[in-house]
Amino acid sequence: MRTVLGKIGVLGALLGFAVVPHAVQAKSAKEYRKDYQRPKSVPYPDENKYSKAREELGKTLFFDPRLSSSNWISCATCHNPAFSWGDGLPLATGHGMKILGRRTPTILNLAWGEDALFWDGRSDSLEDQALGPIEAAGEMNLPLDQMEKKLQAIASYKPLFEKAYPKEGITRDTVAKAIATYERGVVSGEAPFDRYVKGDDKAISKAAQRGFVLFNEKARCNICHSGWRFTDDSFHDIGVPGKDLGRGKVLEEASLNHAFKTPTLRNADHRGPFMHDGSEADLAAVIDLYNIGGREKRKTLSKDIKPLGLTKSEQADLIEFLHTLTSEDKPVTVPVMPR
Ligand code: HEC
Numbered sequence: 001m002r003t004v005l006g007k008i009g010v011l012g013a014l015l016g017f018a019v020v021p022h023a024v025q026a027k028s029a030k031e032y033r034k035d036y037q038r039p040k041s042v043p044y045p046d047e048n049k050y051s052k053a054r055e056e057l058g059k060t061l062f063f064d065p066r067l068s069s070s071n072w073i074s075c076a077t078c079h080n081p082a083f084s085w086g087d088g089l090p091l092a093t094g095h096g097m098k099i100l101g102r103r104t105p106t107i108l109n110l111a112w113g114e115d116a117l118f119w120d121g122r123s124d125s126l127e128d129q130a131l132g133p134i135e136a137a138g139e140m141n142l143p144l145d146q147m148e149k150k151l152q153a154i155a156s157y158k159p160l161f162e163k164a165y166p167k168e169g170i171t172r173d174t175v176a177k178a179i180a181t182y183e184r185g186v187v188s189g190e191a192p193f194d195r196y197v198k199g200d201d202k203a204i205s206k207a208a209q210r211g212f213v214l215f216n217e218k219a220r221c222n223i224c225h226s227g228w229r230f231t232d233d234s235f236h237d238i239g240v241p242g243k244d245l246g247r248g249k250v251l252e253e254a255s256l257n258h259a260f261k262t263p264t265l266r267n268a269d270h271r272g273p274f275m276h277d278g279s280e281a282d283l284a285a286v287i288d289l290y291n292i293g294g295r296e297k298r299k300t301l302s303k304d305i306k307p308l309g310l311t312k313s314e315q316a317d318l319i320e321f322l323h324t325l326t327s328e329d330k331p332v333t334v335p336v337m338p339r
């Protein structure tokens, strides 16, 4: 890149026009840091403001397997904090051990990404999303009127709801709002990369710093994995083979077939296998997919997916960088269930 532009520079000088140098020069790792600063606080919507009582109730519901007809599957069965809020499986397993069509995504940092929930973006708020898996036959398989009756019959849920949503009762709405409040607070903690962004030059290794520059330049990962959450909240076909039409099916728009949401890369190394169908075993496999310009080159393949020509050591540097996005969070405690 530099040499080609360097030659244009010489040519430009010969022909008598100027080439602006700062526009073409590679930046150093430090200069990219400002693009990745974390926000200071979590946004909560006015219709469902934060309170500790709401968050605690939501956490209890999130971990309560009685939200399923089998009394056996909770949200946390699939969104397991021990696997960075995924399940470590290629495809999710739901009611009756049925294997579902897609992999469980993380619920980390969704307070900032509510416009496009699910791999195909078919939901646009955490409240709206929360009841879906409870009633879905393949997931928790509990019709919502039954869920309401079931929770109303558990005596010590009553004061928890009353404290969180006074006079609103135990309803599908208050269940959804409490779960959404809990989810908004599920945020990845400070990672070595965040300390580096804040100015601690030694927080990540030299290899990871090289990987960070590659991420923003030669590998161009930042085109889609942008900002502190490492996602543009948008949808792309990156060449993962398969029949799932993703975003194209939701919008009935053929040009978006096989496009899936850009997942966050925060804490990704706890979450493999990767992609909407769990088809890439580990980070090395993911880098290989990008390096060859996608595994399936369809008409819908993003124009930003092209062979990258990364050497083995550049691939290793990128992986080293991705590891620095993992935070060292305290283990999540599991709440005692109301009886
Ligand atoms: C059987 C496993 C399973 C259970 C149980 C489950 N989920 Fe999920 N969850 C998934 C899968 C799979 C997806 C992705 C589905 C898709 O994109 O079509 C998903 C997607 C989500 C998303 C969207 C994440 C994103 O990045 O867009 C949220 C939020 C979520 N689930 C919350 C919940 C909540 C809250 C519960 C409990 C009420 C729950 N889930 C129960 C498997 C599960």
Ligand code: HEC
Pocket (backbone or CB within 6 Å): 215, 219, 220, 221, 222, 223, 224, 225, 235, 236, 237, 238, 240, 260, 261, 262, 263, 264, 265, 268, 271, 273, 274, 275, 276, 277, 283, 286, 287, 290, 302, 304, 305, 318
């Ligand atoms: C054109 C946009 C785009 C570019 C460029 C891009 N990605 Fe992605 N990335 C995505 C999308 C979309 C997915 C999910 C695709 C799917 O599930 O089918 C994804 C998935 C991933 C995953 C799997 C995460 C998970 O939880 O499953 C990793 C890791 C990843 N990308 C890293 C990278 C790296 C490293 C680069 C640069 C070499 C890169 N991406 C370049 C859009 C992009």
